[in-house]
Amino acid sequence: MPNDKPAAFSIDGPASGVTRVKRTRGGPKGLRITDVATAAGVSPITVSRVFNSPETVAPETLERVRGVVQKLGYVPNRLAGGLSSSKSRLIAAIVPTIAHSLFSETIQVFSETMSKAGYQVLLALSGYSDTSEEALLDAVLSRRPEGVLLTGVAHTDSLRERLRNVGIPIVETWDMTDTPIDMLVGFSHYQVGVAVAERFIARGVRYPGLVSANDDRAIARITGFRARFAHEGICNIADVIVSPPSSVLVGKAALPELLARMPQLDAVFCGSDLLAIGVLGEAKRRGIDVPSQLSICGFGDLEFASETSPTLTTVRVDGTHIGLNAAQCLLARLRGEQHASISDVGFHIVERETV
Amino acid sequence: MPNDKPAAFSIDGPASGVTRVKRTRGGPKGLRITDVATAAGVSPITVSRVFNSPETVAPETLERVRGVVQKLGYVPNRLAGGLSSSKSRLIAAIVPTIAHSLFSETIQVFSETMSKAGYQVLLALSGYSDTSEEALLDAVLSRRPEGVLLTGVAHTDSLRERLRNVGIPIVETWDMTDTPIDMLVGFSHYQVGVAVAERFIARGVRYPGLVSANDDRAIARITGFRARFAHEGICNIADVIVSPPSSVLVGKAALPELLARMPQLDAVFCGSDLLAIGVLGEAKRRGIDVPSQLSICGFGDLEFASETSPTLTTVRVDGTHIGLNAAQCLLARLRGEQHASISDVGFHIVERETV
DNA sequence: CTGAAAGCGCTTACAG
């Protein structure tokens, strides 16, 4: 490994052509662009161009430099490059959680799309975290990302303000609002609640219940659900609020609670498919027929849910589509194009009782 | 927003105390550490200390600087900080995919643990990618991460060599080898295959089949499975190799293929729980009783699998444990401690036929 | 198509 750097506090020898006292920081730290430049007989700027604008470099020069890069195993330092160019090539994705969640496929596609475009994804998990949202945002912004994907729109005014002020493209996802920070790819959880209520109402449901976490999006669904039922004159809705992470077991435990509060219970709207599967299992165990005696609706359409439980209704959202769309929003902006602010990707309710 | 930077090609005024020609690059770019220092009446070094070693700063100074930081909304530039200190505070996680996968919970816990320790996670998806593994590694190393989590151990010699040479802690996960690059937290997929074969053998299985992808870990499981059956004199194993992503539908389609090749089929080892659920569903549709006529084993223990399909056997691996353990390995090394190289977290087979 | 000079915003390694 070539290393022309002088030892700490040494005086450069004649070989380097310089004679002045220098201080180095730490030992040899690997290859620098100057090492490649020297070996290839060009200036550092030319090496930089080979990486960042190869089309501006003469073909022979390009080939020669690339050969040296290959031979030496040089990898540019993007901390330096980013600092110098103000282009970090980093995109932050702020997500509550990626475990067993709908968001994981959004992040998957988002990340794939971004990396094809030459960006890398900094993953920031906001849920179940010890650090506050402000601290998380500080950590994220300290990397000087060129864009940010947010999951959900419910942030404090302070956060929204700060994000707006950094002046980079922001895309909010998995939710809906009239006043996004910048761009938005999502759908209305309130409308999901309304739609599920309408299915239940069409089935003649009179005594609905719900099992849900109480994050902002879940609350929006609940609100829509309640509002639609209220419109039918049904205001007595049994609810069990659970804390994340939701699971099959939590769903199982919720049904007895609902029944205790409302013995005539004839429908349950669940905050996730895992919860719905739990409620379904518990219902079967109690000899309650689904859906004739009890309608159950989940949320998320984890693939297995409808496949394994034909009696389960669920709300399907295309997380892949959200991820792709969000990436494209950001990329368009990074190319300097204008881009539509709000994109409603919708949802649909999946019923497979006939399967 | 204070901005003392001179306009392009201007001459600094007397206010700055310097009189020389300067060239600036682009317009004002936000707050710098010097802006905070000036406003707080201290030097930039002191501001730096407030962030990086607050215990070395006088309490009053600390408070004053923090007040200014808060008021101005200053966020340090970690590109600059990382370049200067050679501490990127970045950890790379290289994962085939996070969508519907076992890895997502590993990454979840890994990321949580790392962020508590002051590191951020750079997510690099290696599967289904257009870019080669070499290009992915280049992209990752260009960020100068202080550590790397890898999923799986099967890399080319070139990759292993490069990773070893960067001299940062590396932890390989979700697999087993005697010769890790550095540290390892995983288990033997070969032994998983052997263990599943033994379950089947104990049940009197004579005509086993398998449905699987052909990634390195899946192949190791298959190899163990075949080897154990060969030991019983059973070498004729029907197999259907599917390409990822695996799904319930792929599993459904695989069963007829297996039956065509081996009509007496009495067991199927599936590469994932999703595949297993598909095989199970198709078996039921065809009136094949599970498990009396056909034993089915999945891999992964997605929570729902055993809950929704009591007749399904599956192999459970604690991905959460792997993520936590891997993070701790890396953190120990980053603190300069020695750390055990290989940690076998094991697996266990879950059977819930009696539920 | 190529290069010398200056600067990006921090931190290190001292000295006091």
Next chain:
DNA sequence: CTGAAAGCGCTTACAG
């Protein structure tokens, strides 16, 4: 406990 000088490894904004 605090600071002036030098440097981290790149790229910009010119000029030729």
